Amino acid sequence: MQLLISSVCMALTSAVIGNAYFQKQQFYPAVVYITKSNASMAVIYIQFFVIVFMFGKLLRKIFLGTLRAAEFEHLLERFWYALTETCLAFTVFRDDFNPRFVALFTVLLFLKSFHWLAEERVDYMERSPVLGWLFHIRVGSLLTMLGILDYLLLIHAYNSTLVRGPTVQLVFGFEYAILLTVIASTTIKYVLHAAEMRTDTPWENKAVFLLYTELVIGLIKVVLYLLFVVIMAKIYALPMFVFRPMFFTIRNFRKALNDVIMSRRAIRNMNTLYPDATPEELRQSDNICIICREDMVNHSKKLPCGHIFHTTCLRSWFQRQQTCPTCRLNILRTPAINSVAMPRAADDAAAAAAAAAGGAGGVAVANAAAGAGGAQPAGTEDPNAVAAAVAAAAAGLDLDGNLGRARRPGGVNVPASFTELFAEANRLPNGLPNLGIPRPPIPPMPMLSPFMMPPQFAYFTPPPLPPPPMPQDLSTLSDDELRAMEGDQRKHIEQRLKLLGNINLMLDSVGIMMNQYQTLTARLQLAAGPSTATPAAPPATGDATESPAAPAETSSSSVYDMPSTSAAARNQQEEARQLKTTAGVAVVAAGNGVEKVTIEDLGADEDDVPSTATKTVSLGNAEAEVDENSSKLNELRERRLKFLQDNNKAANGSEKTTTD
């Protein structure tokens, strides 16, 4: 096809020239004849374009070899846009429209195409498995040639503008300046890619360099475009033909700027806050970075959600998105532990105050049903408590939330009582008549794992729900009770439903509990990681009440892999025993089949006076009573909080010194 067109064109041209020569017999009159005849000139113009096209093909053969399909497609697409814009530019300069002008634009388009191709080629470097020396020679010489041409043409445009005042050369000068920036960024990319190819390990900082290159080049381009639009608008008219490229340039620049800012923040977080993964953690996971699918030997980081990746892979991902690749936890919005601890301490104080207010009656009222908004007064036997609860609610204090958060910093408060709670629950009535049979120690709950929630919810935990009663194991049910469930009369079925309801309730609360464990361990690890990684960090102080935080951190380092969670839970339970925290649950069967659970948290033994927190929580539509008579407990919590903060600060400090 192309061959046909060029040969037809050749034939036409020779016919035109032959005809002119045949008619005039002499060179000069023949030239005059051709230039006077429109048809002849048209043929000559077409021939000119064909020659340019063929020259382009020749250069392409020399510098680029054969084009890939994608390259050709992109070239074509950009070419049509550029052509349209050129036509638009013609409208601005319609007064000095002449062959020379067209020729200049042709040269510009011609050079532009080669810039695009060079860009494509350099981008292709990243994807191609092997590149010979021919590739490097070609790209190198192409870039040099284009750079020199751009520079010369820019200088020419500049000089001619100086000498003759603003003409169409202004446009060319500007276009070549833009092309020079393109060449600059392409060259930088080429150098970076080539440097990476020489090394055997992936080069971490390449992406950062690329990002900054893009930012700087983008800024230069934006400035150039704006200047050009302003100058053109003053001298000629609004240059419509640069609006499209200007729009894209500004958009790219904005994106690059945003990327730089966000990724800097994320990467700073990563470097300072997140611990390096320890060898044990790597062993426990399958030791493969799921981003690049390669082994993690060193340089891997653990996110607050517990997922481990290569530092380099994370860095390049954070340049796009500031989320955990696995669970999409937004790491910029996830508070670091020291920024959260402060407000929490304040909440604790508020909770303490509320509790103290209610403490007159010894009871504070809270609706434990997932923070349904209002604390529903329920313990009608104590109007004081009701008033306190209402006051707390009015003050915008979500009592549930406060209680929940107040328990978290301690780290072991909730888990401590977990086993005991269940153990106690078994001995107590839970809708069925009490058996009074002491139970053997509860084995580690095997049913925990199915209720694991995806860790991305870990930071939005509902307020903690005390565990509901343990349902009766059929082997320990008395004959009477079994009989109560037999048969098909209404009361039998009711009994069975009640049992099932209990199981259901318990499973729900186990799920919630597990969630809280995860939240806890995530927070604790955040603080603990650096201290284990850097021995310089202060170990847990001798304060007996604060020490639980440290063992909790170290023992729970494995928590994040789903299968190991129950192990971590067991660890926590053991610590709970060490703490000798005792807890009791009193379950009172209430009317309408709604249970009330009373928890007596006696606090740590180290506190000479056991602080108590008694909660009566109704699950369902009923209400709950809480006794937060626990200024001691709060004091303990505050101390722990402070310890966590200090620990975290120290860890951060040491981490900084090591990374810097």
Next chain:
Amino acid sequence: MAGSALRRLMAEYKQLTLDPPEGIVAGPVSEDNFFEWEALIAGPEGTCFEGGVFPARLVFPPDYPLSPPKMKFTCDMFHPNIFADGRVCISILHAPGDDPLGYELSAERWSPVQSVEKILLSVVSMLAEPNDESGANVDAAIMWRERREEFNSIARRLVRKTLGLET
């Protein structure tokens, strides 16, 4: 040293070759361009696409796996989530931030932990259970919802066509 995208694609190719999931075959079109893959997807059993073998093409961006690949069926397809030109419209193939049809949760979008295998498995389940809220092919979506028999017969015809049988 080749780029990380290339190494990851090679790793995935190796994994897909060593341990291929059922009903899916995928690999680079040619060994010197790992960024363009061909895939064959068997229509899931028990659906109107059962028995069909549908060829598709995957094109990977240079920054894979940070950006998702593009997938396009190279045979005729009639499905609510496949554009008339064969492009597949499922949320796993969309980077967070761009939402062509404005309904997807970011939790189901592309992330570097996804893989070719997961994409193809999602496509298989998409064939089995079209999402008629996404309007990649509105005609197909309406037909799937309201005239299931007609949809099934079209699908069966496509299946026969991919197998080279008469329609």
